[in-house]
Amino acid sequence: MASEGDRRAGLEVDRRSRLLDGLRSGGEGRRSVAIALASTIVFFAVVVFAITHAPGWPAVRSQFFSWHEFKSTFPEIARAFRLNIKIFCIAEVFILVFALFLAVLRSLPGPVFFPLRALAIIYADLFRGIPTILVIAMLGFGAPALGLSYVPTSVIFWGIVSLVLIYSAYVSEVYRAGIESIHPSQEAAARSLGLSRAQTLRRVILPQAVRRVIPPLLNDFIGLQKDTALVGTLGAVEAFQQSQIDTNATFNFTAYLCAAALFVAITIPLARFTDWLIARDRRQRQAGGATL
């Protein structure tokens, strides 16, 4: 029978890496690894065989996986991808700030702040409900149509504004979940130490809340990266629009694969980086807990 400590260590491993979980438990590690390896090889061999021996495979390969097309379209799509990077980097900064503001508004206590809370709720409901493409079309084509000289006509500007409005609604909910997950005793303790409400929020609640919601924040950031392709509907030639141009010119879908490869090349390192951040954070907190 395992001791309490062993069980907790086991849970920790479990939480850290479900992927490798089956390989580490018990004393049969080597055998488990061998079985996993064999079953993985067999599984992928069957999948690859089934696909490459399908009657339509040669057509699919030349339509979707043409190396020649990939090479010839990649440089142009990569150039266009710089626009996606620009859009999501600028948008993300504003989203993180604006969404936090919304979340704080929504968590303000007391009847006095009801109008602000209501506004924040209506905002989140509305912008999570409207399709992104509609907001982009309405602002990208609608705002410049007003004909006001001080309103920018740049579709990239309005694309970024639309994405900030939409994603702030989602991200504010993520922040709110983080804030609400902090036990009320934390606030009570902070207030009893003499911190004001604002100080409590700033020094006690938010640092813990934000740390907890980093994975879902990253999730939304990845969503944002992919939605930058919607700015292409305004006529801006970003990676996806460029791949559509290439696809239309050659009737070959490999260009989409180029765009996909570029998006994936950005998201995977980001996901690993976040995993590392979370793991480091947990280690630090556990170390801190041990010294106390």
Next chain:
Amino acid sequence: MRKRLILLLTPIAVLAAIAVSASVAASPTASTAVAATCATVTDGQLTIGTDNPAYPPWFAGGSKSSWKINDPSTGKGYESAVAYAIAAKLGYSKAKVKWTYIPFNKAFAPGPKAFDFDINQISITAARAKVVSFSTSYYDVNQALVVNKGTKIAAVRSIAGLASFKLGAQLGTTSYTYIKNRIKPTTQPAVFNSNAAAVIALKNKQIDGLMVDLPTAFYVTAVQVPNSKILGQFENKGGATDRFGVVLAKGNPLTSCVNRAISSLRANGTLKRLQQLWLAKATGAPVLK
């Protein structure tokens, strides 16, 4: 304005008259041969179909009787002029040509036809060719640039002068390829997924010029974007993806007669001259070089 139109028209009328008299003067053996292979729905008469209303610049000359907007029997407008030129080649004088109303979709619907041929800006496509016979092309569609009146680009008179402007086109069209390969602009042209999006961007002045095919350009300037104009059109030089043909009943032997007429009109420069007259001069859309 009207006076100038009449002046422009005179040569065509003269030409048509010459063509008619020439065919009348032809030897009797030749005319019987024509009658044998090129039989029509109603003997001694050529029945030509088109849609009602008949839109400019394909038809001109104003409304008459049941024809809205334009009456095709005036001989004015590109398609009316081409139809009469073909008729003349087939040996039918203007008086022997009867126009009949055929809705656009009906023209290439399967089944017997109430017309000898139908002329109505119908693009030659493989799917349609399964159920009707197409003549060879009497018009290879040109590209055209639509701009807002009074903007900087509206003063440009050459292809080279367009390179520094922000242009736009619809995704997957020849128009985009044309911008990229022929105009070679210094700023990335905008690419829209729909005509509606492209038109709004032009309206909003988010792009300086919108490249579309010429028939679309007429529609954009007349209906979609007020205060816009066709800056110019560009010869496709064999790169046309859209060609207009007259429609005949599937397998109608008249098709080869019409084809011969069209190729001789093309060879003697009549088609080009009529295009200049009705699609460039009459519409104010000069061919840019």
